[in-house]
Amino acid sequence: MNAPQKLLSSAPLLEVNDLKIHYPLAGSLFGRARRVVYAVDGLSFRIARGETLSLVGESGCGKSTVGRAVLRLLRPTAGQVVLAGRRIDDMSAGGLRPLRRQVQVIFQDPFSSLNPRIRVRDALAEPIRNFGLAADRADLERRLHRLMDRVGLPREALSRWPHEFSGGQRQRIGIARALAAEPDLIVCDEAVSALDVSVKAQIVNLLGDLQAELGLALLFISHDLAIVEHMTHRIGVMYLGKIVETGTRRQIFVRPRHPYTQALLSAVPVPDPEAPRRRIVLKGDVPSPIDPPKGCRFHTRCPYVFDRCRTEEPALSEIEKGHEAACHLNARPAGENPLLGGTFA
Amino acid sequence: MALLEVDTLQTHFRTPDGVNRAVDGVSFHVERGETLAIVGESGCGKSVTAMSILRLIPEPPGKSAGAIRFGGRDLLKLSEREMRRIRGDEISMIFQEPMTSLNPVLKVGRQIGESLRLHQGLGRHQAEAQAVDMLKLVGIPEPKQRAGEYPHQLSGGMRQRVMIAMALACSPKLLIADEPTTALDVTIQAQILDLMRDLKERVGAAILLITHDLGVVAEVADRVVVMYAGRKVEEAPVRRLFAKPRHPYTRGLLGAVPRLGSSLEDRAGRLAEIPGMVPSLKTRIEGCVFAGRCPEVQDVCRRHAPGLEEKAPGHVAACHLSLRDQAAAA
Numbered sequence: 001m002n003a004p005q006k007l008l009s010s011a012p013l014l015e016v017n018d019l020k021i022h023y024p025l026a027g028s029l030f031g032r033a034r035r036v037v038y039a040v041d042g043l044s045f046r047i048a049r050g051e052t053l054s055l056v057g058e059s060g061c062g063k064s065t066v067g068r069a070v071l072r073l074l075r076p077t078a079g080q081v082v083l084a085g086r087r088i089d090d091m092s093a094g095g096l097r098p099l100r101r102q103v104q105v106i107f108q109d110p111f112s113s114l115n116p117r118i119r120v121r122d123a124l125a126e127p128i129r130n131f132g133l134a135a136d137r138a139d140l141e142r143r144l145h146r147l148m149d150r151v152g153l154p155r156e157a158l159s160r161w162p163h164e165f166s167g168g169q170r171q172r173i174g175i176a177r178a179l180a181a182e183p184d185l186i187v188c189d190e191a192v193s194a195l196d197v198s199v200k201a202q203i204v205n206l207l208g209d210l211q212a213e214l215g216l217a218l219l220f221i222s223h224d225l226a227i228v229e230h231m232t233h234r235i236g237v238m239y240l241g242k243i244v245e246t247g248t249r250r251q252i253f254v255r256p257r258h259p260y261t262q263a264l265l266s267a268v269p270v271p272d273p274e275a276p277r278r279r280i281v282l283k284g285d286v287p288s289p290i291d292p293p294k295g296c297r298f299h300t301r302c303p304y305v306f307d308r309c310r311t312e313e314p315a316l317s318e319i320e321k322g323h324e325a326a327c328h329l330n331a332r333p334a335g336e337n338p339l340l341g342g343t344f345a
Numbered sequence: 346m347a348l349l350e351v352d353t354l355q356t357h358f359r360t361p362d363g364v365n366r367a368v369d370g371v372s373f374h375v376e377r378g379e380t381l382a383i384v385g386e387s388g389c390g391k392s393v394t395a396m397s398i399l400r401l402i403p404e405p406p407g408k409s410a411g412a413i414r415f416g417g418r419d420l421l422k423l424s425e426r427e428m429r430r431i432r433g434d435e436i437s438m439i440f441q442e443p444m445t446s447l448n449p450v451l452k453v454g455r456q457i458g459e460s461l462r463l464h465q466g467l468g469r470h471q472a473e474a475q476a477v478d479m480l481k482l483v484g485i486p487e488p489k490q491r492a493g494e495y496p497h498q499l500s501g502g503m504r505q506r507v508m509i510a511m512a513l514a515c516s517p518k519l520l521i522a523d524e525p526t527t528a529l530d531v532t533i534q535a536q537i538l539d540l541m542r543d544l545k546e547r548v549g550a551a552i553l554l555i556t557h558d559l560g561v562v563a564e565v566a567d568r569v570v571v572m573y574a575g576r577k578v579e580e581a582p583v584r585r586l587f588a589k590p591r592h593p594y595t596r597g598l599l600g601a602v603p604r605l606g607s608s609l610e611d612r613a614g615r616l617a618e619i620p621g622m623v624p625s626l627k628t629r630i631e632g633c634v635f636a637g638r639c640p641e642v643q644d645v646c647r648r649h650a651p652g653l654e655e656k657a658p659g660h661v662a663a664c665h666l667s668l669r670d671q672a673a674a675a
Binding site: 273281282 | 386387486500501502503530531532533534535536538539557558559560561562563564583584587588597598599601602603604605606607608609615616617618619620622623
């Protein structure tokens, strides 16, 4: 790194440039051309310190794969992942180890993400020891107590086993484990999706408090749009391995400018029987990422599809500062753009 | 007379460390052609209630008591043989996870046809021809070709459509849907909810919808039963429940759900929390089941379980406080 220190400190915490993750499928016996799953296909975003970026989209859109690449649980096919000014996408396992402290993860399923044979104390102490964060035994103990206080669990619970806790409490342990390494960024992969309504609210509030207190950045991967709108700063809407729209929460939720974003938002069931319904029901299913449609990837389900969409892939283009969408309709004059249907929320 | 009447249903499970009172004295009814939703969080007993109606609770360790009257008969008193004639014919069920509830080695047309052959005595070819019609009814493109495919060849949304086709094949009077859209993506969920609404009108079946999702309830239900810790705590017509919830648990649930549109406010507020967690069902709870988490708890709540009181036509709640409110209003 020969860039001046000053420049580095103003750089975003995480920068992902043109990330591609392709999985080759096993070729057939007769040597047919190998097919490839284009799980993530050219994706860029940045996360500033203390900021929450949410990636939303349906199953198979590649949002979790992005999270795994940021955690370097897999090596990207192409593109860059830059953490605090250092490229980590091509780093060796050894070089990566000290950097792993900076990025931690909270998984979806609190039942399978804790080792049933490891007490809470040891699960939390492991990252502290690994990264040599505690000065001595007393310091380790202090840190463990502070973690339990932070996530709202009693200190006595340190000596208990995972099976003694409910789903919500286990998710608190998962959060405490992520915090133990004192990370700058936490990847939350559907971290609240498996929880019950009342518990979900507790965990969402806890994540918000922790972010405010510790200045954490969050990469929040979720399919739950109402939760995302509640807690995020910015959003990337993904469809078949690409970001089709990105912007602040207000831009995306109030004035979405991609037909897929609009359809997604309109599909969310509203917990109010009196609310007017303006639903855009999409036809069919998400196409396979093995052989994504030519042109715009959304054109097979888009209610506004026209000829250009079938041949030419739209690039992300700026709508206003910070708000980009990849749709040919936005190149039309305002009077002929069906996406400009007033505010959405 | 209502189509289905569940009368003080108790389904208990014997476990090595005590009796689990999964469903503890729940009553409700379903009218012909209506959609009744049972909502609640994990462990509230909503799925066990559904399974008890179809007598799918393994005995032992489970045991159901009370009465489940369907078409004038008490299902709990029927023999297994008589019960088999009802399942899939007069009452059918769709489950949450279509992949695990379809047989992976049978073509979907054959699976749909199975209940027609069993209950209506159709021949194999007739049954499979009708299966194709059912696939068409639930909106599967190229139904004839799809009928010859296996479940793994279909997407999640299509599998759920197959489940619905299978459940509706014999024109049941009651369809029990246990979290029918929970495993689906939101755009597919929208398709399936539309389909269920549309089919309800065309087929005329009553639906008993089991769900944790208040959004889904608001979209499809006519009436709602709220369950907590094995008991019914509130029941009301859907609009009334969302507008005037009378039980603190219902109010807590409604407050804890984030709604789209929060970005219109400048700063996202905190979500309302219900502190604590559901009590263990293995100890008998003397007072109100919600007392341990209730923000408005009083002494009386811990001593006596509140009975269900009618608050308005069709609206009942089990809460000492709403009694007091009523007294104050009178």
